[in-house]
Amino acid sequence: MGNIFSDRISDVPRSFIREILKVAVDESIISFAGGLPNRDLFPLQEIKAATAKLLEESGKDVLQYSSSEGYPALREWISGRYAAKGMEVSPDNILITSGSQQGLDLLGKTILNEGDSVVIEEPGYLGAIQAFSIYRSTFHPIPLHPDGIDLQLLEQAVSRNTIKLMYCVPNFQNPSGISYSEENRRGVADILQGRKTLLVEDDPYGELRFLGQDKPSFHTLMPDNTVLLGSFSKIVIPSFRIGWIAARPEIMEKLVIAKQASDLHTNYFGQRIILQYLRDNDIDGHIRTIREAYGRQRAAMVSAIREHFPPDTYYTEPEGGMFLWITLPEGMSAMELFRRAIEQKVAFVPGDPFYVNKKDVNTLRLNYSSVDEETIRIGIKRLGDVLKGMPR
């Protein structure tokens, strides 16, 4: 048939993580490769109760088509949650999306022309690289340091190029676990001051802080130029695929058109169940439980790394979220480590897919949210043993 495909789809990297997860399905493998929340903490009984109550009280109302913007009362709840943090985000400026991944797709659709410049973090969130690749943007990766993004290189990038969009995950970034300090955030806002760059603050993990203090959102520092992405996947449940975008009205208008062309509206039954759950339960108490568990799991991982990894292995020390980032000794290949680790029944994601233009790197991502503390200790020891046998 010849090539019938669009040029854009040829530009999108194949999901390396999908391939890796296929390797890691073997039940005897301890997997730090996934990006899953801890399923033991899913509020099953509460979701059951919310669903039954909803169907009892609202019946067929929750089964019909609904509006592209999303359920108004859920948008109000989200607005109220922002207000409690001192952020002013009108419900009218919130669009419910099919997970925050769809937020990325809708932003690409409405903002990016082919070749438009996009700043991303290095290492960067794979889902954003995929979503923006579809719209054939030109990536300008800016390295992350322990306290945030490299301000000098960011300044350089925005002064030499017209950056249309800057994408970042300032809290407990995926894949690195790094958070931007308040100073770093102010530095970014200063650099973008007076420019047309739209800053996309993706914040799926922001509520999952187990150490340190919350830092100001970019929406507080530069409200007009910041688009917020949020999600219920990490604080309630992921299978419903319910997230949101908050953006100023002129952008919202375009996002709604794109939303309608993309899937009409997000799963309405799920939106209603989530809101019922939020109304009938103590979400802050539930989030506290998740935070404490992830804090313990992260502590178990860090202490096992200290015990079992070679001393010249660098690791991040996240204050929240689900991931930790390893930098292996110079010249050591994370891909080679992966091949050997799989044989020893332990998996992770080599750093390669998180870079737009680097290969065979010496970095890797470890997930601690979906594995219990005892298993973390066993898995990290196994990985440490493999590491000790690696050629230098």
Next chain:
Amino acid sequence: MGNIFSDRISDVPRSFIREILKVAVDESIISFAGGLPNRDLFPLQEIKAATAKLLEESGKDVLQYSSSEGYPALREWISGRYAAKGMEVSPDNILITSGSQQGLDLLGKTILNEGDSVVIEEPGYLGAIQAFSIYRSTFHPIPLHPDGIDLQLLEQAVSRNTIKLMYCVPNFQNPSGISYSEENRRGVADILQGRKTLLVEDDPYGELRFLGQDKPSFHTLMPDNTVLLGSFSKIVIPSFRIGWIAARPEIMEKLVIAKQASDLHTNYFGQRIILQYLRDNDIDGHIRTIREAYGRQRAAMVSAIREHFPPDTYYTEPEGGMFLWITLPEGMSAMELFRRAIEQKVAFVPGDPFYVNKKDVNTLRLNYSSVDEETIRIGIKRLGDVLKGMPR
């Protein structure tokens, strides 16, 4: 801020129907404008039972992230349904989508470069016009006749242009209610024979036939070049947003990449509930109930039109589905009729948004699925009275 938007989003028509539906929310208005299934027929008790059983038996399994392709057992069910109609569609070639609207978006993403030629029906499905506009395709609208698409003009279009994709709704089309005869389908297949054109058969209403005999799918006539779109929205419930695409493996591979970049996967909880519902209930019996109701509603509408509309008004006589198409006397404006009708508390969709390059047309869409027979009679009489006062 200047224009920060992508060129593609500027090309997408604003949804006229959304604007119209806003006008029509007034409860005293009888609305034939929507495209909603009859909510009285939603299987509420069965969905309640399926949901409770699922949460009881599968618990947290249904709350976690899932695969981009969709729930394997649901894909098998769909494959089995095709098999019962004599169509061979492997579960591996089925991708679960967030409504069949997302199928259109994913096809646009993976197939269409800017300027690529797309054949659509005239009048055409608005959601497809919107979805493909995003990818800046060039539309070649081909008129519909009572027995299908205009074969002579189709032949001309494909011989003069490289048509990458032909989009059609051969059963009870939205907006016209027209179905392609078997002869017309064979004609289309003959014309496309040996060409690279991909035919997209969108079939959300195919099961809702209340008159006449089923016609062969294009998948039977030209399996390699046909992509199928299906949906549970019209036969079970719409609020879950669950549909599917069936395509040959090389296309599936690209669609899955696009799906992952678009929203990771479709609402998994909903996929599981739908399958539980399908397993525990007589879906054929349920579909029969819907068919019979829509058959009665369509009959009520046609007989009221005969009684109350001017004799030189032409109307289609659908054998299934949810819509009927009116052609007003030459020179009469459906937009003007709409303005006057709203004052008399009756709404419909003027034809304009269903054309890519015509304005102020004399056609309009009437929906009969969401309005009961008695209300249909009252509404059509009102509309007939307005029609009689229209300038000629």
